[in-house]
Amino acid sequence: MTDTIPSPSASSAPEALEATIPAGPLSRRGFLRAATITGAGLVATTVVACAPPAAAQGWTYAPGTPPPPKAPSGAPSASASASASASAAPSMDHASPSPAPSASPPMDHDAAALAVVERFLGGESASMEGTGNQPLEPRLDGDTKVFDLTVDPIKHKVDAQAKEIDALGFNSTWPGPRIDVVEGDKVRAIFKNNMDETTGIHFHGQRLPNAMDGVPHITQDPIPPGGSFTYEFTARSVGSHMYHSHHNATDQVGRGLLGAFIVQPKDPAERYDKLYGATQDIVWISNDALGGFTINGRGFPATAPIVATLGETIVIRFMNEGNMMHPWHIHGMPMRVVARDGHPLGTAAFTCDTLGVNPGERWDVVIKCDELGAWAFHCHILQHAEGQNGMFGMVTALVVQEAAAAAASVSRAPASGAAVAAAARAAGSTAFACKVPQIS
Ligand SMILES: [Cu+2]
Numbered sequence: 001m002t003d004t005i006p007s008p009s010a011s012s013a014p015e016a017l018e019a020t021i022p023a024g025p026l027s028r029r030g031f032l033r034a035a036t037i038t039g040a041g042l043v044a045t046t047v048v049a050c051a052p053p054a055a056a057q058g059w060t061y062a063p064g065t066p067p068p069p070k071a072p073s074g075a076p077s078a079s080a081s082a083s084a085s086a087s088a089a090p091s092m093d094h095a096s097p098s099p100a101p102s103a104s105p106p107m108d109h110d111a112a113a114l115a116v117v118e119r120f121l122g123g124e125s126a127s128m129e130g131t132g133n134q135p136l137e138p139r140l141d142g143d144t145k146v147f148d149l150t151v152d153p154i155k156h157k158v159d160a161q162a163k164e165i166d167a168l169g170f171n172s173t174w175p176g177p178r179i180d181v182v183e184g185d186k187v188r189a190i191f192k193n194n195m196d197e198t199t200g201i202h203f204h205g206q207r208l209p210n211a212m213d214g215v216p217h218i219t220q221d222p223i224p225p226g227g228s229f230t231y232e233f234t235a236r237s238v239g240s241h242m243y244h245s246h247h248n249a250t251d252q253v254g255r256g257l258l259g260a261f262i263v264q265p266k267d268p269a270e271r272y273d274k275l276y277g278a279t280q281d282i283v284w285i286s287n288d289a290l291g292g293f294t295i296n297g298r299g300f301p302a303t304a305p306i307v308a309t310l311g312e313t314i315v316i317r318f319m320n321e322g323n324m325m326h327p328w329h330i331h332g333m334p335m336r337v338v339a340r341d342g343h344p345l346g347t348a349a350f351t352c353d354t355l356g357v358n359p360g361e362r363w364d365v366v367i368k369c370d371e372l373g374a375w376a377f378h379c380h381i382l383q384h385a386e387g388q389n390g391m392f393g394m395v396t397a398l399v400v401q402e403a404a405a406a407a408a409s410v411s412r413a414p415a416s417g418a419a420v421a422a423a424a425r426a427a428g429s430t431a432f433a434c435k436v437p438q439i440s
């Protein structure tokens with residue numbers, strides 16, 4: 001049962017867990033380097049662009065945006081009017097009848113699909129402002145860890161070309177800051193409400209004193225505009241948890257009032273770096289309301305790639321703050337599922353490549369990155385991931401690169417997205433040059 005994950009051991013992994021999904025120029029270069037050395041996974045998608053039209057798929061299910069303008073030719077598309085009237089936002093109405101198969105020329109899809117992958121490869125995620133999940137350092141009041149948080153109206157974009165939306169954020173980000181504490185810590189979290197509406201904050205998954213449960217009209221009065229509320233408790237429940245609005249929640253959580261609250265085991269030997277040798281500890285919060293289908297507040301191509309070195313072991317903490325189940329599917333290598341809702345699975349741990357995560361659930365998975373390449377990693381409800389204009393929403397990639405490549409990318413100066421794209425083109429990236437690389 002430990003076929004994919006190293007046996008628990010005190011490895012040479014660093015003491016501190018890496019807190020965020022790697023982003024920035026290193027990630028961009030890493031993806032491109034991996035994209036250059038492999039034709040597999042995500043990049044393979046773009047190979048379709050080079051295929052003769054007759055070999056391409058004849059129709060696609062398309063909940064998304066209208067196709068790009070067509071060159072005048074032949075009979076009009078049977079689906080053109082339906083597509084043109086579709087909302088730019090992904091449909092979330094699963095009960096509606098499926099649209100008719102599209103007769104759009106395949107090249108329309110191919111051009112749009114390539115364009116969106118180019119944006120991902122160009123480092124769109126790193127270009128976005130207001131990245132969430134940033135670690136929040138407490139201040140100490142005696143032996144109590146104090147976290148100061150604000151509840152703010154914000155402007156947010158799920159990708160660089162999306163319309164700016166009126167969203168909400170803790171400390172002005174969606175997701176809010178990542179809060180890590182240790183089992184047994186005394187925690188005080190002070191929330192100042194900067195919105196013009198009331199709210200209440202619930203620590204989801206924690207065992208709490210009832211008065212600290214954060215449900216307005218059940219355990220407290222709503223926090224008024226301009227007001228504050230202090231939540232104080234001892235962190236008893238180990239593992240991956242969340243904090244979110246528990247008031248007008250469809251709207252407030254849907255617009256971004258969500259964040260990760262992680263309780264590390266008191267015994268360092270039980271933490272994932274020691275237990276599995278994990279060197280990256282990644283929070284992955286999904287949402288599916290305002291802004292459509294998002295991972296950590298972004299939709300593809302603005303989602304952050306995960307960049308790992310061959311042989312590295314990473315942990316992903318899936319958290320679902322949305323209203324639907326999402327089956328997360330990884331290409332290239334499996335996931336070992338080790339905890340649910342913070343509770344270790346022990347001998348019930350299992351291995352899979354597709355993991356359904358229901359609303360409110362948290363699942364922790366360990367991935368041994370033992371296959372080089374750029375591997376697509378996406379929700380497998382296809383309406384949440386790919387439409388007539390290519391991939392969108394709940395899609396990212398796990399990029400596994402050689403150690404030498406990782407070292408080389410570190411030594412390079414930061415480059416703009418355009419420079420990265422130019423370098424990739426020069427290197428023969430399939431995404432830009434439409435060449436299938438020869439792999440011996
Ligand atoms: Cu989904």
